[in-house]
Amino acid sequence: MMILLASSVGKLGIIIDMESSIDKCDPPLNMNSPIAVVPARGGSKRIPRKNIRLFNGKPMIGYAIRTLQESNLFEAIYVSTDDEEIANISESFGATVPFLRPASLSGDAVGTAPVIADFLNSLNISPSRLVCCTYAT
Numbered sequence: 001m002m003i004l005l006a007s008s009v010g011k012l013g014i015i016i017d018m019e020s021s022i023d024k025c026d027p028p029l030n031m032n033s034p035i036a037v038v039p040a041r042g043g044s045k046r047i048p049r050k051n052i053r054l055f056n057g058k059p060m061i062g063y064a065i066r067t068l069q070e071s072n073l074f075e076a077i078y079v080s081t082d083d084e085e086i087a088n089i090s091e092s093f094g095a096t097v098p099f100l101r102p103a104s105l106s107g108d109a110v111g112t113a114p115v116i117a118d119f120l121n122s123l124n125i126s127p128s129r130l131v132c133c134t135y136a137t
Helices: 059-069 084-093 110-124
Strands: 002-006 012-017 030-040 076-081 129-134
Touching: 002 110, 030 059, 030 084, 030 110, 059 076, 059 084, 076 084, 076 110, 110 129
Parallel strands: 002 129, 030 076, 030 129
Antiparallel strands: 002 012
16 A cells, blocks of 8 residues: 655655555556545644634635645545544535544554555555545644
8 A cells, every 4th residue: 555645735745655665566556546535533632623723714624625626636535534523524625534433543642554544444445546645734
């Protein structure tokens, strides 16, 4: 599985290869239909509700979703969240939230890679799909 990390301002970052190098992917990496996943947990401790906190009149997650949409690079834009309010706001900006993330993947100590991997596995998304993980904050 290949995960491309990006900031919420739309600058593409690095590719994290979860299993092998890009030229050794099996099955071969599908570069024609990338998807974006925005992980957005509801339980932030330092800045409560930071993913939906208003910044210049718009929820923070809205900036990430709009940037991904305006790039015209992605077949689909998903949000992985454990929070109903984040899900509703994300959907109002045009993202797809197919399910709420389980509590076991929503704690402070849970990293991004297991969250994205579980999300992709839950939707039966092929490991050959290029995935852009973009943070809302």
